[in-house]
Amino acid sequence: MRADAKENRARVLTVARELFAERGLEVPMAAIARRAGVGVATLYRRFPTKESLVAEAFTEQFAVCQAFIDEALKDPDPWRGFCTVIEKVCRLQACDRGFTAAFTASFPDLHTEVRDRTWQDFGALVRRAKDSGQLRADFSPHDLTLVLIANGGLSSLPVEIATAASQRLVAYLLESFRAGTDVLPPPVPVSLDLVLG
Amino acid sequence: MRADAKENRARVLTVARELFAERGLEVPMAAIARRAGVGVATLYRRFPTKESLVAEAFTEQFAVCQAFIDEALKDPDPWRGFCTVIEKVCRLQACDRGFTAAFTASFPDLHTEVRDRTWQDFGALVRRAKDSGQLRADFSPHDLTLVLIANGGLSSLPVEIATAASQRLVAYLLESFRAGTDVLPPPVPVSLDLVLG
């Protein structure tokens, strides 16, 4: 690949990440091309479809999430590890309007291995936190999906507000995840694949 | 207004409510017209803009929410009244894909009086529940907006799943709204007007 082409590709990716975060996935390809200082054709040569651009733009974010979990599994305090993961992921999500959509839109086809591993590791995290007696026994890993979808709604707010709102929401939720007594409705096996268009 | 015209208008409204609930506000005007058995022009004669149709289609829902609050204020148990309102509104929201969008999209211009009154009444409900010692003192009425936005994200799921998921989410949240001890991040003065495009 020629040097200038490589540089263009990188700039497109950077710009795409910025715009997706600012305005969500519905930002037009033409806008990305313009801000990156290239033509539309260039953009489409490197990323044959908008979906592929989205997938590539967010693989980094997914890796970051996985890293959060890896780190949390090493935390000597299982409950703190559990909380930290949820707090960090939700903060990421609140700051990035495209995050949620990319999570649900580009996951099904691509990244399934990554997702499976993440899911498995999160399961371990949950198990550990339950065994320590600090996470309520009827917490379901599917509740993470619940939290992600709920928290994702906040990203339609302006960034500073979304961040603060997310913090408060997460604080509320974590409080009710702590081991207690109340009976909940049964866990919902929500899968991200279920999110419709 | 001629009799047939009146009937057509009513049918359009019914169909619009159905489709908005099923598929969200992004359903095309042409689809509504087709299902209502009228032409597009007829639809636009009665509702000069899509926004006006949305506003009209959801005024009933807003009235229903207000009714929930009115009823709750009469409940001898303030905490039960508070919980019931949140549960009912969230169930409504989970079943209706257009609800959240209409809430944020059509509210700013129209319905401001209704909204103000609803807001005031909810404030009274909150006050009552706090005075009874069952609602945590640092609960902010703005937290209702938080709940609505969060819960609104669930409506992108298929209806049955969304309903169950919403129930569980609300159960978690209500549990943490109950008077306790933990310190939260400060309340976020979220306004529905802040929701961007």
Place this chain on the structure above:
DNA sequence: TGGTAAGTGGAGACCCCCGTCCGCTTGGCG
């Protein structure tokens, strides 16, 4: 029953978006 204004529907103007095509430009090797 007949006139007329209100009502109607479908074609199409206009806009925005995704993705492609094609003639021009340019990096970098021999």
Place this chain on the structure above:
DNA sequence: CGCCAAGCGGACGGGGGTCTCCACTTACCA
């Protein structure tokens, strides 16, 4: 330095959305 394939950008096709225009139909009153 010269060549040429790799790279480029803008125009354009296709589809789908909102809303308008206009010739035709129909309810309803006298």
